[in-house]
Amino acid sequence: MDRIPYGRQSIDKSDVSAVIEALQSEWLTTGPTVEKFEKALCQATGAQFAVAVSSGTAALHAMVSCLDIGPGDEVIIPAITFAATANCVLYQGATPVFADVVPTNLTIDPESVRRNITSRTRAIIAMDYGGHPCDYERLTNLCRHTRIALVSDACHSLGASFRGRKVGSLADMTAFSFHPVKHITTAEGGAIVTMNETWAKRLKRFRNHGLESDTRSREAQGTWTYDMLDLGYNYRLSDIQCALGISQLKHLDAWVQKRRTIAKTYRESLKKPIVCLTESEPGHSYHLFVVRTVGSPGGRRRDALIRALREEGIMANVHYRPIYQLTYYRKKLGDLTGLYPHAEKASEEVISLPMFPQLSEASVGRVINAVNRLSSLSGTEEVPNSNEKLVSQINV
Numbered sequence: 001m002d003r004i005p006y007g008r009q010s011i012d013k014s015d016v017s018a019v020i021e022a023l024q025s026e027w028l029t030t031g032p033t034v035e036k037f038e039k040a041l042c043q044a045t046g047a048q049f050a051v052a053v054s055s056g057t058a059a060l061h062a063m064v065s066c067l068d069i070g071p072g073d074e075v076i077i078p079a080i081t082f083a084a085t086a087n088c089v090l091y092q093g094a095t096p097v098f099a100d101v102v103p104t105n106l107t108i109d110p111e112s113v114r115r116n117i118t119s120r121t122r123a124i125i126a127m128d129y130g131g132h133p134c135d136y137e138r139l140t141n142l143c144r145h146t147r148i149a150l151v152s153d154a155c156h157s158l159g160a161s162f163r164g165r166k167v168g169s170l171a172d173m174t175a176f177s178f179h180p181v182k183h184i185t186t187a188e189g190g191a192i193v194t195m196n197e198t199w200a201k202r203l204k205r206f207r208n209h210g211l212e213s214d215t216r217s218r219e220a221q222g223t224w225t226y227d228m229l230d231l232g233y234n235y236r237l238s239d240i241q242c243a244l245g246i247s248q249l250k251h252l253d254a255w256v257q258k259r260r261t262i263a264k265t266y267r268e269s270l271k272k273p274i275v276c277l278t279e280s281e282p283g284h285s286y287h288l289f290v291v292r293t294v295g296s297p298g299g300r301r302r303d304a305l306i307r308a309l310r311e312e313g314i315m316a317n318v319h320y321r322p323i324y325q326l327t328y329y330r331k332k333l334g335d336l337t338g339l340y341p342h343a344e345k346a347s348e349e350v351i352s353l354p355m356f357p358q359l360s361e362a363s364v365g366r367v368i369n370a371v372n373r374l375s376s377l378s379g380t381e382e383v384p385n386s387n388e389k390l391v392s393q394i395n396v
């Protein structure tokens, strides 16, 4: 049967011609298309400044560096997120401190954030899990009258909004990713958006070695001298990629609507014992559609269901393991097991079902049918095991 991935890009003819046009232009990288893409991102998010970089991870690193966060500083992040949310803190020599998540939507729990604030806390990185915006109101209140910055890892939530305000205008700085499974793609790519012009200038230097200008702007100003003001990296995004990004952004609203329609169908059709995460915010942009297999000790019931789905070509996935349970972090930070019970329980129960704009109605039906059939079997654990036995017998 046809394989259904959990997420995938949509590329049409206009995307292809935009890339071809960029390839035939004078600038393959750091040309006028980068600025055009940045303007389009401002329009899409309501932010004033955008800085395109080579990946979502580079965007996160740039934000942490821009805040002069370094050794001795702490940054609070959700226990359930992608590794990059924590790694960017380590890149700067600072310490990630975890907060638990809200069990109904798996975004960072403001109450747990509050309990973890110390005199060393410099920033909170909110991550809009699956496209569900965090509670930015409570997070903003926690940071008010402190020197704590609120930054957003919005790699899941381009096109989402919180109480009518767009993601991108809710935090001091916001990072996006344009990896193929995200809402729009540039193959690899990312961006930071902000309302702060000083930060925007600094972020632009950060992506280009810390240099105060680039070749094209020096040429335009008739100068050839240059200076380096801070330590930066090569985190540039090419004109070819930005051309794809501009073309992709035109589809964003329609694609988010499509994702919401698919989510509605899933919600209306998936049956107990499967539990969908709660949609407490209509501005959800559904990067992921996540369900839980409740009462899944050690993840056994969940793992069995994923295995059974994959045998039918449905590539369900897990987002995510708690960061502190990853080997590198366990070695670095010690055993934190038990400190974040909602995160740990969720990590044993979550399944991301296929969710992308071009997922056909027939495929959605196939997923619903398979999940309802396979999850309601008593002793779900036994199903894939017996299948495995069968397979191994055949192979013998």
Ligand SMILES: *Cc1c(COP(=O)(O)O)cnc(C)c1O
Pocket (backbone or CB within 6 Å): 055, 056, 057, 058, 081, 082, 084, 085, 127, 153, 155, 156, 176, 177, 178, 179, 188, 189, 190
């Ligand atoms: C995808 C993702 C990233 C990293 O983005 P890249 O573009 O792959 O570097 C960071 N954080 C979260 C939550 C993500 O989903």
